[in-house]
Amino acid sequence: MSELANISAIAPEIVLAIGAMALLMAGAFSSKTASVSTDQIVETQHESGMIWAGIAVLALACALIFTLPSESQLIFGGALVVDSFSQFMKVLILIAGIGGLILSFDYLEGKGLSKFEYPVLVLLSCAGMLLMVSANDLISLYLALELSSLPLYILAAFHRDNLRSSEAGLKYFVLGALSSGMLLYGASLIYGFTGSTAFSEIAKVPALQDGVLNVGLIFGLVFLLVGLAFKVSAVPFHMWTPDVYEGAPTPVTAFFAAAPKLAAMALLMRVLGGAFSGLSDQWQQIIIFVSIASMVLGAVAAIGQNNIKRMMAYSSIGHVGFALVGVAANSQDGAQATLVYLAIYLAMTLGVFAGILAMRRHDLLVEDIDGLSGLAQNNLPLASGIAILMFSLAGLPPLAGFIGKLYVFSAAIEAGLYPLAIIGVLASVIAAYYYLRVVKVMFFDEPKEKFSPVHGKLSLIMGAAVIFIIGFMVVPSPLVQAATDAAKSLSFLK
Amino acid sequence: MTLVAVFFYLFAILCVVAGAGVILARNPVHAVLSLILAFFNAAGLFVLLGAEFLAMLLVIVYVGAVAVLFLFVVMMLDVDFAELKAGFIKNAPFGLLVAGVVLAELIVLFAFRDLSLGAAGVGAVSSPVPDVNSGISNVDALGRLIYTKYAFFFQVSGLILLVAMIGAIVLTLRHKTGVKRQSISEQVSRNPKDAVEVVKVPSGGAVIPSVEGQ
Numbered sequence: 001m002s003e004l005a006n007i008s009a010i011a012p013e014i015v016l017a018i019g020a021m022a023l024l025m026a027g028a029f030s031s032k033t034a035s036v037s038t039d040q041i042v043e044t045q046h047e048s049g050m051i052w053a054g055i056a057v058l059a060l061a062c063a064l065i066f067t068l069p070s071e072s073q074l075i076f077g078g079a080l081v082v083d084s085f086s087q088f089m090k091v092l093i094l095i096a097g098i099g100g101l102i103l104s105f106d107y108l109e110g111k112g113l114s115k116f117e118y119p120v121l122v123l124l125s126c127a128g129m130l131l132m133v134s135a136n137d138l139i140s141l142y143l144a145l146e147l148s149s150l151p152l153y154i155l156a157a158f159h160r161d162n163l164r165s166s167e168a169g170l171k172y173f174v175l176g177a178l179s180s181g182m183l184l185y186g187a188s189l190i191y192g193f194t195g196s197t198a199f200s201e202i203a204k205v206p207a208l209q210d211g212v213l214n215v216g217l218i219f220g221l222v223f224l225l226v227g228l229a230f231k232v233s234a235v236p237f238h239m240w241t242p243d244v245y246e247g248a249p250t251p252v253t254a255f256f257a258a259a260p261k262l263a264a265m266a267l268l269m270r271v272l273g274g275a276f277s278g279l280s281d282q283w284q285q286i287i288i289f290v291s292i293a294s295m296v297l298g299a300v301a302a303i304g305q306n307n308i309k310r311m312m313a314y315s316s317i318g319h320v321g322f323a324l325v326g327v328a329a330n331s332q333d334g335a336q337a338t339l340v341y342l343a344i345y346l347a348m349t350l351g352v353f354a355g356i357l358a359m360r361r362h363d364l365l366v367e368d369i370d371g372l373s374g375l376a377q378n379n380l381p382l383a384s385g386i387a388i389l390m391f392s393l394a395g396l397p398p399l400a401g402f403i404g405k406l407y408v409f410s411a412a413i414e415a416g417l418y419p420l421a422i423i424g425v426l427a428s429v430i431a432a433y434y435y436l437r438v439v440k441v442m443f444f445d446e447p448k449e450k451f452s453p454v455h456g457k458l459s460l461i462m463g464a465a466v467i468f469i470i471g472f473m474v475v476p477s478p479l480v481q482a483a484t485d486a487a488k489s490l491s492f493l494k
Numbered sequence: 495m496t497l498v499a500v501f502f503y504l505f506a507i508l509c510v511v512a513g514a515g516v517i518l519a520r521n522p523v524h525a526v527l528s529l530i531l532a533f534f535n536a537a538g539l540f541v542l543l544g545a546e547f548l549a550m551l552l553v554i555v556y557v558g559a560v561a562v563l564f565l566f567v568v569m570m571l572d573v574d575f576a577e578l579k580a581g582f583i584k585n586a587p588f589g590l591l592v593a594g595v596v597l598a599e600l601i602v603l604f605a606f607r608d609l610s611l612g613a614a615g616v617g618a619v620s621s622p623v624p625d626v627n628s629g630i631s632n633v634d635a636l637g638r639l640i641y642t643k644y645a646f647f648f649q650v651s652g653l654i655l656l657v658a659m660i661g662a663i664v665l666t667l668r669h670k671t672g673v674k675r676q677s678i679s680e681q682v683s684r685n686p687k688d689a690v691e692v693v694k695v696p697s698g699g700a701v702i703p704s705v706e707g708q
Binding site: 017021144 | 603643644645646647650651653654656657658660661663664665
């Protein structure tokens with residue numbers, strides 16, 4: 001029974017898994033009666049009840065995280081670790097899950113996609129992501145990664161009668177399987193050259209033996225990084241992102257842009273710092289390259305996009321690059337900066353996607369940026385909300401996006417990575433162009449047809465995001481303090 | 495020991511040859527049959543390692559279920575393999591180039607250790623193969639580990655399989671309306687009284703049968 005001694009530390013994950021299974025049972029046994037009755041309204045009410053239940057489970061898991069002690073605990077013989085770093089990231093991921101579910105109510109009903117499996121898949125994916133954040137062993141890393149990714153492939157293809165959605169799901173699945181294969185190959189090499197799958201044991205194997213580098217271990221690390229870079233969609237493993245983001249149902253895209261990236265970034269930080277701190281000179285080069293490439297590509301490639309979902313895909317690639325700047329610094333300041341950046345990124349992403357879902361004409365989403373012209377004359381609150389979020393994404397002072405960038409760049413400068421910081425600043429200046437273009441189209445172009453009124457739940461999410469972004473510049477201390485505590489628990493960092 | 499070595503090389507060579515056969519065979523059915531041969535040889539290698547349980551699993555699960563399923567799919571699907579091959583030929587030079595570069599890198603890294611690139615052998619740990627003659631059978635040993643030390647991994651694997659099942663249902667199940675299905679209970683509960691109707695046919699007239707139950 002010693003393995004189960006402190007099982008309460010993963011109570012949130014257990015709640016999510018059991019909640020998902022309970023919802024699955026409830027859905028499977030009650031939808032039979034629903035399909036018999038031809039009353040469509042009853043059925044959709046039933047499905048939105050399922051989404052509410054999913055939100056309740058996520059909120060319960062989130063509340064449970066706050067009850068956990070903040071000191072680090074090992075569970076299941078070191079397969080998982082729960083510390084304040086993992087708690088910080090788990091709260092962010094659960095917020096992303098709740099936000100993603102709230103955004104999906106009206107969209108799913110409008111497209112006739114209300115199925116009870118939707119919240120079940122989101123819950124299972126969130127459970128996988130929470131385990132990813134806690135993973136402390138190569139086996140739990142891989143299993144958690146698969147548990148979080150498989151539901152995402154299904155969600156991408158959820159609108160199965162739509163060609164683009166099916167294509168997105170298939171593309172994501174095939175490329176995801178390829179990246180998993182690379183990751184597994186890397187993991188097998190690491191196991192072969194260290195003799196253990198536990199991060200703590202891998203960290204004990206010295207990088208240099210008799211003055212020669214452990215090439216096999218570095219090989220494994222590179223393949224592992226390829227797999228993880230795919231999951232965070234960092235250049236050069238980003239090719240799937242625009243197509244999948246464009247093809248997947250919009251609320252699913254919002255969830256993609258927020259939750260899996262947070263989980264994979266957390267996993268990346270723990271693997272690099274926890275298991276490969278001895279090889280930091282080697283992986284720092286890789287992370288610096290990936291970070292620069294992501295920032296530059298995210299800034300340049302988004303300029304030519306006219307579809308706002310594709311633009312947001314490139315924008316998310318760029319933001320991953322900025323978050324990786326903090327990882328490249330390989331210090332506690334860097335980790336703290338990355339955490340703050342990710343929290344702000346989460347708020348901005350959810351807010352912008354709420355805005356995208358709110359911009360509708362004749363009950364159809366307006367996805368072309370040109371189609372947004374004159375939104376300000378039609379719906380000033382919506383347009384100004386999106387404008388604030390775009391300014392923040394662009395990193396204009398004094399909004400939250402600017403402060404996040406300030407944190408990561410100052411961490412990079414403290415670590416002596418001047419070229420990284422300079423290229424990052426240049427990339428964010430280039431990226432500002434396309435964010436500002438959206439604002440310009442909304443405020444200064446000729447108005448077209450009227451937009452449909454905004455659903456209440458969307459304005460709730462967007463309002464919360466805007467309040468967070470403005471509130472963060474007034475009282476930044478709670479978030480920064482939490483991120484500092486979280487970074488401190490990564491004791492392997494300087 | 496030499497006998498083991500002979501069998502090892504037999505199985506290993508056959509496995510590689512069969513693997514090459516999978517991708518070189520013109521006929522897709524032959525490719526699947528080569529795959530089955532490769533699985534059998536891999537199972538033989540497992541037996542040599544003392545992992546009889548894994549060998550049995552490989553034969554039962556991969557040969558018995560997966561490969562046979564492949565065979566059915568290949569036979570049933572009307573895929574134009576000639577066209578697929580044409581695409582393969584078109585992209586082959588590029589693929590060969592990438593493969594050649596990777597191979598060259600591997601050779602440089604692992605073979606020419608004098609090039610001050612470091613020794614690949616450094617730090618390699620001999621594989622922790624357990625003692626074959628410990629008196630614990632394979633299944634026993636696996637059971638002891640899976641349900642105790644690795645219980646967490648086992649449970650998460652179960653969740654992943656659950657997700658796969660949900661996914662298959664969500665993406666393919668369609669509730670068709672208006673399909674006429676056989677209902678055994680309805681058939682059994684039918685009796686001559688309401689199935690057969692006796693009508694009087696007037697001479698020179700016609701009878702339109704009353705349709706019941708619709």
